[in-house]
Amino acid sequence: MFFIVILFITGCGSSPTHDITKDADGDRIKVYTTFYPLYDFTKKIAKDRADVSMLVPAGVEPHDYEPSSKQMSEIYSQQLFIYLGEAMEPWGAKIADQLAQKGIATVELGKGLIKDNDPHLWLDPNLAREMAHRIYEALSEVDDANASFYSNNYEELSQKLIELDRFYADSLKDVTNRSIVTSHAAFGYMASRYKFNQISISGITPFHEPSPKKKAEQIEICKSNDIKYIFFEPLSSPKIAEALAKEIGAQTLVLDPIGSLTAEQIKSGEDYFSLMRKNLDNLVKAMN
Ligand SMILES: [Zn+2]
Structure with a gap:
């Protein structure tokens, strides 16, 4: 432990003009997403300005996935928790109030959009854009210092989703x-x-x-x-x-x-x- 601390100090001293360690985690907000499309959209909006995690590991079906107790305590150490809604994460809906009480921002991306308990909103690019917009709003609220950065990235993502929607409509017409x-x-x-x-x-x-x-x-x-x-x-x-x-x-x-x-x-x-x-x-x- 002591050895590591010395290396750390030496490392900083040798590059006085650019403090990499601060850039790496300094003021970045911690954002927890539940499964892939939520993670992908959040990464595309936050890029390197937030520390974005994803609950469901690679290759694992997201339906009915339950977080481990370790993952659950990670969720409680974030600034922002992004989930889809009861149709995908019934446990997420249950902890949302508790997270809010602890001052952790939560956003339910599927609120008002999910019909007949079907969670697969992201497979319609138009609904994906609505999800992305909610992610952008939440990021900007929690981290308003970077709001214009998030806004630009959301616009870019939104444009790509509009193009994808048109491409689908044209190809399937x-x-x-x-x-x-x-x-x-x-x-x-x-x-x-x-x-x-x-x-x-x-x-x-x-x-x-x-x-x-x-x-x-x-x-x-x-x-x-x-x-x-x-x-x-x-x-x-x-x-x-x-x-x-x-x-x-x-x-x-x-x-x-x-x-x-x-x-x-x-x-x-x-x-x-x-x-x-x-x-x-x-x-x-x-x-x-
Ligand atoms: Zn599915």
Whole structure:
């Protein structure tokens, strides 16, 4: 410990013009986000001016994730806690009041936006923009010294989301088959924005395998909708999708709900925008 302190002091002394250690954590606010899209948008607005953490680890399904007691105490040491709402983090909704009492700012991004307990707002770029705006407002309130920096970054992000929305609308405008089959029902907001029909194999969370009766129904629905591709997700097993595809003579394709990135996706520099564009490529393929 003593040794480390000496090194630290020597390190500072040797570079008097630029104090790296202060820049690194000095006045930066600490922000805790729950899962990937919230983290990604927050990072894009805060950049290096805030210390942004994410609860759900890489490669872990965000649905029903519960924080460990260590993570819970980390949340209590932040200036700002960003979560989506009860549909995704029921525990977050429970602690929000308590955090507020302790002077920690909280923001519920899905407030007033979530319908039918479906948390997947971020998959509609237009709703993603509303989420980003709420993140920007919260950051500016907690850290008003950097408000104009956050404002500029939000504008940039907002512009990219508007472009993404237009790109989706244009690309999906004239597709021939407006029905898709997904594993869990993550694409409801997207489907309603771009006017297509989502048929899901499991429900709103990805864990339920359908009953034999449900399976028989799905086969019929796929056949009557002339389905050529069954979508599966990077984080869950493709087995159910493959079985259904085999049954109806279809192929499988990835459609990523972007709730959590795999370690490989992070390593190869993917983010919300790159994955949304890959999703669009596969949607267009499946709908033509
Ligand atoms: Zn989901």
